[in-house]
Amino acid sequence: MSGWRLLLTRPADEATALAATLAETGIFGSVLPLLEIEAVPVSAAQRSRILDLDRYCAIIVVSKPAARLGLGLVGLYWPQPPQQAWFSVGAATAQILEEHGLAVTCPAVGDDSEALLQLPQLQAAIARPDARVLIMRGEGGRELLAERLCELGASVDYLELYRRHLPEYAADALLHKVRAERLNGLVVSSGQGFEHLRQLAGDDWPQLAQLTLFVPSPRVAGVARAAGVRNVVDCRGASAAALLAALREYPAPAL
Template sequence: MSAWRLLLTRPAEECVALAAALSDVGIHSASVPLLAIEPLSETAEQRAAMLELDRYCAVVVVSKPAARLGLARLKRYWPQPPAGQAWFSVGAATGAILKEHGLNAYWPDVGDDSEALLALPRLAEALDVTSPRVLILRGEGGRELIAETLHQRGVLVDKLELYRRYLPDYPPGILAQTLRSERLNAVVVSSGQGLQSLRELAGSDWTALRELPLFVPSPRVAEMATTLGAKIIVDCRGAGTAALLAALREHPEPAS
């Protein structure tokens, strides 16, 4: 049995899957989902983007919710997706959803963050056309680094915001109570917005919570955690289960 006892904060459905994977390797966890998903209504501009999907040399999908909601719209407008179009995902789990739909999906072998995707040679190949244009499927306000970097590379970028994440309503002190009752000794966040929700929900309990090891998905979120005063930050270099398990193996376990 591992000495790690983790607080999970992903959306509820993802917490269930992650908790099961952790349990399989002897790691106890408890969940306080800090991000709930609410689909957004389709706008006229978004409908136009989907109807003209074949004008994009690549489609980038940044998350599993974006993949599921985007595929629902794809089925509505494109029973047969544009032939040969390249689809890209930030991580393997999102990419698997796209592959299951029969799309030409690609993602980094190492690292499941924006930086790894932007360094992917297959993405550079897809963009090597006259007047490259990319559609990004994402949540409200998500992953600006991808859009900004592509724009700097001379790519015309359109964004399709399919959902918003929000902090569920919890009673005061829920984090501290869960940490105590479950005897947790580390916290896992999967995004910058998740970290912001953690800080917001913690309130005055943040002073104690920030002393625990904090597992984050990328250097960007690690920098945010540093700014917020977290004391022990572990960059998993990815938000997926495999990245977290690797980071847990590499970081010394707390004393029992």
């Protein structure tokens, strides 16, 4: 696997940790964060939802930033978080919640809303009259999860805890880094990460679209192919383990 030289685009701390994990297996990872997380001020509506936390039959946390910020906010009002059904989209998010003593259920395969919706535990949690679900997320996330839950008879509230930005870079920063470090693969961890990749690439996108792109889900894979990426690898998850499994399956292109 040492032939892979990858661009890592997660938020800075996550990308640095991923680069260290890859280095242990002989894979080079170059960090260029394309998502910057900014916590949003706590509104009256947010505070009210936290105070009513025990009235929800299920709490869904969609990302690691949502877990960290959400737990911090919960801790201000609940010395011990309520022990109703907690769910996360991915295992890494679940681990953050579990470290705070919460029992969390997440999909065994696939870090996306589609996999979460298939969980029998989630379906059982909302199979009650007047089911209420709280989703902890960033601003402007996907609506699929809430839409499907509403179709199943639940009412859904959001606790939007952060917003995501594309950090400022020079116009040619992306292509320059790829060429200077001889990178042969790109890694994105979300749909928004991919959109930021395209945005930063600008006029250089046709050249960068020739590289192999590793994505976390079928949905992001479809978006990438529609945008002209020739070689898309669906890792079926955003974790380091999912990426490593994909790298074992797909050999690096010859230099």
